[in-house]
Amino acid sequence: MGFADRRYTPSDRSWRGSSSGFGEWSAVTTLVIANCAVWIVCLLAHDLRPLALFGEPATLPDLLALASSPRLDLVEAWRFVTYGFAHSMATPWHLALNMLALWFFGPEVEDRVGRTEFFRFWFAAVLVSGLVWLASMVGGGDGGRTTFLVGASGAVMATLAVFIWHNPHRELLLWGILPIPAWALGILYFFSDVNGAYHHSGNVAHVAHIGGAMFGLAYAWRGWDLGDLVEAPGRLLQAQSRFRILRPDDEPPARPAPRRGGEPAAAASESPALDAELHESVDRILEKISRSGEASLTPEERDTLTRASRRLKERLR
Numbered sequence: 001m002g003f004a005d006r007r008y009t010p011s012d013r014s015w016r017g018s019s020s021g022f023g024e025w026s027a028v029t030t031l032v033i034a035n036c037a038v039w040i041v042c043l044l045a046h047d048l049r050p051l052a053l054f055g056e057p058a059t060l061p062d063l064l065a066l067a068s069s070p071r072l073d074l075v076e077a078w079r080f081v082t083y084g085f086a087h088s089m090a091t092p093w094h095l096a097l098n099m100l101a102l103w104f105f106g107p108e109v110e111d112r113v114g115r116t117e118f119f120r121f122w123f124a125a126v127l128v129s130g131l132v133w134l135a136s137m138v139g140g141g142d143g144g145r146t147t148f149l150v151g152a153s154g155a156v157m158a159t160l161a162v163f164i165w166h167n168p169h170r171e172l173l174l175w176g177i178l179p180i181p182a183w184a185l186g187i188l189y190f191f192s193d194v195n196g197a198y199h200h201s202g203n204v205a206h207v208a209h210i211g212g213a214m215f216g217l218a219y220a221w222r223g224w225d226l227g228d229l230v231e232a233p234g235r236l237l238q239a240q241s242r243f244r245i246l247r248p249d250d251e252p253p254a255r256p257a258p259r260r261g262g263e264p265a266a267a268a269s270e271s272p273a274l275d276a277e278l279h280e281s282v283d284r285i286l287e288k289i290s291r292s293g294e295a296s297l298t299p300e301e302r303d304t305l306t307r308a309s310r311r312l313k314e315r316l317r
Contacts, residue, residue, distance in 0.1 A: 027118040028106035038085040065148035068137035084126035086150040105163040114293035120226040129154020132211025154212030161216030225296040
């Protein structure tokens with residue numbers, strides 16, 4: 001079995017999760033605790049108006065929610081993230097249902113992509129869901145009145161979409177009673193949100209749900225790794241450092257010495273520089289696996305691990 005076929009992060013369904021280090025909470029546990037803590041703080045400060053924003057008194061929940069008519073500058077940019085941690089104060093069920101769904105479906109997605117990548121995925125889903133909802137409200141989508149969006153439902157739907165994509169035939173219990181395959185549950189939720197968005201029914205942001213689900217499907221379908229966006233500048237600089245510009249007056253690079261009669265072909269074709277470069281690439285890939293999970297590897301990185309495994313086997317013969 002080659003490097004690319006091994007699992008470097010053993011599955012662990014405990015409350016600390018498999019992708020976290022010793023003494024660290026899993027991403028799912030961290031997000032659940034953060035959402036519950038924000039709800040408790042907002043509940044305690046709900047009737048207080050000690051904060052003033054641009055001269056107007058505002059409560060803490062008001063400052064966290066995403067408004068349908070936001071300021072055009074970046075002063076209130078935090079709302080695109082904080083709304084995903086603020087839930088309705090009228091009933092605890094809004095928070096409870098979102099966190100239960102995250103707790104049930106999130107750990108398996110986190111096991112697949114890794115702890116750090118799941119954080120990136122969650123915050124990206126919150127941002128995309130908020131932007132989709134905001135776009136639907138352009139032109140006064142609610143009769144010209146300013147409405148507010150709160151809740152992690154969009155990110156939860158994105159997580160559910162990734163779970164269903166990788167486990168379409170997993171049997172789930174609808175309302176805890178009726179067994180149903182995961183793909184059927186996804187279709188049921190999707191058309192329910194489409195119908196709710198079309199008829200503007202209830203006090204539910206159906207458009208945000210749809211935006212989150214679409215983002216989750218695209219993430220799973222395309223096999224995105226949001227960590228690549230962070231590592232892209234470093235990779236570009238590393239790639240540029242490997243190029244060498246040859247001028248007409250430069251000496252041509254030295255050719256490798258011809259292979260002697262008794263020397264193995266593999267030893268003659270491999271230089272210490274190539275071995276060092278391959279070793280460095282393997283270390284970088286293994287570090288990425290421990291950080292973002294095996295599923296985050298690109299086909300080129302898997303080929304590199306396979307080539308390193310084959311070379312190691314040849315040396316041990």
